[in-house]
Amino acid sequence: MARAQEVTLRLHQFLSPISTLPAEVLKPWGERLSAASDGRIEVQHFDSMALGGRPGDLMDQARDGVVDLAMTLVGYTPGRFPRSEVFELPFTMRDPVATSRAFWRMMEEDFQASEFADVKVLAAWVHSPGVLHSAEPITRLEDMQGRTLRGPTRIITDLLAELGATPVGMPLPAVPEALSKGVIDGTAIPWEVAPTIRLAELLDNHTEFAGPEALYTATFVLVMNRNAYAALPDDLRAILDAESGAGLSARAAATQLAADAPNRAEAEAMGNTIHRLDAAETALWKEAAQPVIAAWIAEMEGRGIDGAALIDRAAELIAEEGAS
Numbered sequence: 001m002a003r004a005q006e007v008t009l010r011l012h013q014f015l016s017p018i019s020t021l022p023a024e025v026l027k028p029w030g031e032r033l034s035a036a037s038d039g040r041i042e043v044q045h046f047d048s049m050a051l052g053g054r055p056g057d058l059m060d061q062a063r064d065g066v067v068d069l070a071m072t073l074v075g076y077t078p079g080r081f082p083r084s085e086v087f088e089l090p091f092t093m094r095d096p097v098a099t100s101r102a103f104w105r106m107m108e109e110d111f112q113a114s115e116f117a118d119v120k121v122l123a124a125w126v127h128s129p130g131v132l133h134s135a136e137p138i139t140r141l142e143d144m145q146g147r148t149l150r151g152p153t154r155i156i157t158d159l160l161a162e163l164g165a166t167p168v169g170m171p172l173p174a175v176p177e178a179l180s181k182g183v184i185d186g187t188a189i190p191w192e193v194a195p196t197i198r199l200a201e202l203l204d205n206h207t208e209f210a211g212p213e214a215l216y217t218a219t220f221v222l223v224m225n226r227n228a229y230a231a232l233p234d235d236l237r238a239i240l241d242a243e244s245g246a247g248l249s250a251r252a253a254a255t256q257l258a259a260d261a262p263n264r265a266e267a268e269a270m271g272n273t274i275h276r277l278d279a280a281e282t283a284l285w286k287e288a289a290q291p292v293i294a295a296w297i298a299e300m301e302g303r304g305i306d307g308a309a310l311i312d313r314a315a316e317l318i319a320e321e322g323a324s
Contacts, residue, residue: 005233008042009224012062013071014055014171017047019196020259025252026071026222029243036239043069048173055171059223063118068228074219075153076171081115082300084219086310087126088155089296090289091213095322100125100253102317103219104246106310119223122244127190128257129214130156132207133199134186139207139275141284150175150187155296156216160188162292163285176202188216191260191267200267206274210282215289220252 011030015022022045030043046067053061055076062070074084084103086092093099107116107124132138134147144164151157157167168184176197178184186203194200209215222244232240268274277285293311300307 005236006040006042007232007236008044009068009228010044010046010051011069011071012046012049012051012058012067014049014058014073014076014173015047015071015193016173016196017045019047020192020256021071021220021252022047024255024259025248029248032243033239036243037236041236041239055173059119062223062225065225065227067225069122069222069224071220071222073152073171074221075155078154078169081111082303082305083111083115083310084124084221085153085155085296086307086314087219088153088217089293089311090155090159090216091286092311092314092318093126093129093214093217094212094318096126096128096217096253096257097250098322098324099217099318100249101246101321102314104249105317105321106313116221116223118226120226120229121221121223122240123220123222123248123252125220125249125253126217127220127253128192128217128260129209129211130188130190130216130218132186132188132215133194133203134205134207135203136185137205137207137273137275138186139277140281141288147186148184150178150184152188152218155292156188156218158295159216159289159292163288172197175199179203190217190256191263192256194263195266200263200270200272204272206264206267206272208274208276209285210277210279213286215285222248222252 013022027045033041033043055072058070058072059077061067074081087099087103103124103126107121112121147165149160149165149167150170151160151167157169160167170178175187179202297307
């Protein structure tokens, strides 16, 4: 009877199998579930949208039961999860692990019930500090004028526009072709994911910012179909819960952060130029980004959401988690 309660879960996501998240977070997570359940839970991994659709379809695939599990960037469905965008606002994220723990806490106290009610959220996190990668150097705010830059989410494309660039929204897998065809002349992504699209071979200039806040980050979630979650035997559901949540969220962020340094070093070894803006220049960017935050608060107010309160709560939790 015990063997009859074996469960196979299909996990669909958009990154290549060699990317940090599938290779170092999702697959080890599946292995831990298998070990903790004595092999009764098996996670089947489908990378690079192998089951069809576009990255923006992943949330609906999990909601509708097309797959059991999906990992996706929240911003691939623009405007659908507005509360979660609070963590993508410019110069909000400090340490990605502390920010991810804060994101998970707000998921538990608000977002799961308010905007993720159609799915069961198993983890929520943000990536390491966002970097601008470009064909021509970006060393000051004025250099953004006339640049066509890819952004992963609507908050980040809004930011790029406010800073003077022409933004183009697209998922990560589309970036290499867009660069080769001249559709864009740069992109915003963290160092962690750069090798999966051979970014250091495609672009020679990389722009970083003085801390502690990052120019931007993006939000990720690992979600499960609600019926599939409810159908789990109690003991297997307990194992799944124990291996997910705050711990998995923090682990995902820490793993992505750890991948930054070697990937950055690889770009340097190839002879690329890394421009790190000083505190004074970064302050100019921070000031220029404020209208993005003001516009988001106004939009949230129009939706009946207290955006200012979300910003205050996110900042409080990030500080609290960073101090712990």
